[in-house]
Amino acid sequence: MRNFAFVLALFLASPSLAQTATPEQKAQIASSGALRAAVIKIPFLAKQNADGTLRGVAPDLAAEMARVLGVPYQPTAFDSPNAGIKALRAGAADITFLAPTPERIGLIDFAPAFMEMEVALIVPGASSIRTLPDADQPGRRIVVYEKTANDEMVQKRLTKATIVRVPIFGYKKAFEMIRAGEADGFVDLRDQLMNYVAELPDGRIVPGHYGRNGLAIGYGKERPAAAAFVAAFTAAAIQSGFVTKAIERAGVRGAAAPGM
Numbered sequence: 001m002r003n004f005a006f007v008l009a010l011f012l013a014s015p016s017l018a019q020t021a022t023p024e025q026k027a028q029i030a031s032s033g034a035l036r037a038a039v040i041k042i043p044f045l046a047k048q049n050a051d052g053t054l055r056g057v058a059p060d061l062a063a064e065m066a067r068v069l070g071v072p073y074q075p076t077a078f079d080s081p082n083a084g085i086k087a088l089r090a091g092a093a094d095i096t097f098l099a100p101t102p103e104r105i106g107l108i109d110f111a112p113a114f115m116e117m118e119v120a121l122i123v124p125g126a127s128s129i130r131t132l133p134d135a136d137q138p139g140r141r142i143v144v145y146e147k148t149a150n151d152e153m154v155q156k157r158l159t160k161a162t163i164v165r166v167p168i169f170g171y172k173k174a175f176e177m178i179r180a181g182e183a184d185g186f187v188d189l190r191d192q193l194m195n196y197v198a199e200l201p202d203g204r205i206v207p208g209h210y211g212r213n214g215l216a217i218g219y220g221k222e223r224p225a226a227a228a229f230v231a232a233f234t235a236a237a238i239q240s241g242f243v244t245k246a247i248e249r250a251g252v253r254g255a256a257a258p259g260m
Contacts, residue, residue, distance in 0.1 A: 020068060020232075021068065021069050021070070021229055022225065024225040025225045025226060025228065025229040026069055026070075026071070027225070028220075028223040028224075028225045028226035028229075029069065029094055029095070029219065029223070029225075029226040029229055029230065030066075030069055030071045030094055031094070032094075033071060033072075034066070034071050034072040034073070034074045035062065035065060035066040035069060035071050035072070035073055035074065035094055035095065036074045036075075036076065036092065036093045036094045036095075037058070037059075037062035037066075037073070037074070037075045037076070037093065037094070037095050037096070037097075038076055038078055038083075038084035038085075038087045038088055038092075038093035038095070038096040039054050039058050039059055039062065039075050039076065039077050039078065039084070039096070039097065040058070040077075040078050040079075040080065040081055040083075040084045040096065040097065040098065041054075041077050041078065041079055043056075043191065043192065043195055043252075044056075044057070044117060044189060044191045044192065044215075044250075044252045044255065045057060045058040045097055045215070046058045046059050046077070046097075047250075048077055052077075054075055054077055055250070056246075056250045056252075057097075057115060057215075057243070057246045057247055057250050057252060057255075058097040059075060060242075060246040060249070060250075061097065061114065061217070061237060061242075061243070061246065062075060062095065062097075063075075064237065064242065065095070065217075065230075065233055068233060076092075076093065080168070080169075081096075081098050081104070081168070084096040084098070085098070085104060085107055085108060085218070088108055088218065088219070088220060089107060089108065089220070094219065094220075095217055095218065095219050095230070096108070096217075096218045096219075097114075097215060097216070097217055097218070098110075098215065098216070098218055099148070099149035099213050099214065099215055099216070100113075100149075100214070100216050100218070101147070101148060101149050101152065102152075103147060104218070107221075108218045108219065108220060108221060109218065109219055109220070109221050109223070109227060110216040110217065110218050110219075111216050111217045111218075111219075111227070111230040111231045111233075111234045112214075112216065112231060112234055112235070112258070113214030113215060113216045113234075113258050114215060114216060114217065114234045114237060114238060114243050114257065114258070115214070115215045115243060115247065115252075115255055115256070115257060115258075116212040116213065116214050116215075116255065116256055116257075116258055117189045117190065117191065117212060117213050117214075117215065117252075117254055117255045118189065118190040118209040118211075118212055118254035118255075119150055119153050119154075119187060119188070119189060119190070119209055119210045119211055119212065119213055120187070120188070120189070120190040120193055120205050120206065120208075120209045120210070120254065121135055121142070121185050121186070121187050121205065121206045121210070122185060122186050122188075122193045122196075122197070122200065122203045122204065122205050122206070123135070123178075123184060123185040123203065123204060123206060124178060124179075124200065124202055124203060124204075125202035125203065125204055126202070127184065127185070129184065129185060129206060130206070131206065131207065131208070132157075132206055132207075132208050132209075132210065134206075135158070135161060135184065135185055135206065136157070136158045136159065136160050136161045137160055137161060138160050138161070139161075139162075140160070140161035140162065140184045140185075141161065141162045141164050141177075141182065141183045141184050142154065142158060142161050142162070142163055142164065142183065142184060142185050142186070142187055143164045143165070143166055143174040143177060143178070143183045143185070143186045143187070144163060144164070144165060144166075144186070144187045144188075145165070145166060145167070145168045145169070145170065145188070146165035146166065146167060146168070147168070148168055149213040149214075150187055150188060150189070150213065151163075151165065153210055153211050153213065154187050154210065157210045157211070161184075164177070164182075164183055171186070171188065171192070171196050171199065172199060174186040175196070175199040175200050175203075178200060178203075179200070185206075187210065189213065189254065190205065190209065190253055190254030191252050191253045191254050191255060193205055194253055194254075209254070214258070216234070217230050217233075217234060238257045238258060238259070238260065243257040243260075244256070244257050244260055
């Protein structure tokens with residue numbers, strides 16, 4: 001705890017953060033001499049430019065962490081969370097950026113959340129669902145991605161409706177089910193729903209949200225020095241406004257830094 005407090009104080013006090021990491025912290029978080037970031041290509045985290053470079057909240061944070069550590073930044077793009085976690089566990093990456101679900105927490109460790117995102121519901125325009133409580137009724141069928149933070153949240157909030165699960169990123173299947181009358185709505189992050197609205201041209205997002213899911217920096221297990229460093233970095237990135245500016249640059253909707 002004392003180590004965490006010391007690192008956090010340095011992060012917040014100095015405009016130049018390159019000397020705040022101890023040799024032990026550098027060894028645990030960037031063992032190869034570079035910061036290797038497993039960046040998942042999910043729009044609210046990162047998008048890939050035509051030249052292969054990455055932009056978004058996660059790449060911004062990873063590049064800043066490398067600058068703070070004083071090491072080169074080496075990002076690698078991955079198409080799925082599982083692929084990124086696999087790379088980290090295999091020693092091919094040092095950090096990643098994901099929602100810390102129980103399944104993922106069993107595989108890697110996470111710092112406190114750097115960003116929180118609203119979990120919302122989209123329904124067809126003609127639907128009688130006007131409020132979130134309208135959706136939680138017997139006979140309603142609400143689609144959600146299986147084994148995700150959204151799935152966990154929906155299980156707690158929907159006690160009467162039937163939850164229908166599709167594989168992660170299976171939003172096309174969710175909308176096919178809605179159009180075919182096999183489902184009444186689809187739950188996902190607000191930013192994602194707004195990106196996918198073309199799949200349901202008459203769709204509308206129900207006012208309000210079920211809650212907020214946190215996104216956090218993940219790293220290898222049993223690395224206390226790395227844990228202290230990443231937690232302090234996250235706190236400093238939030239309090240300095242760095243995360244808020246990264247969210248604004250990326251145009252992520254329904255997202256905010258915790259406490260902001």
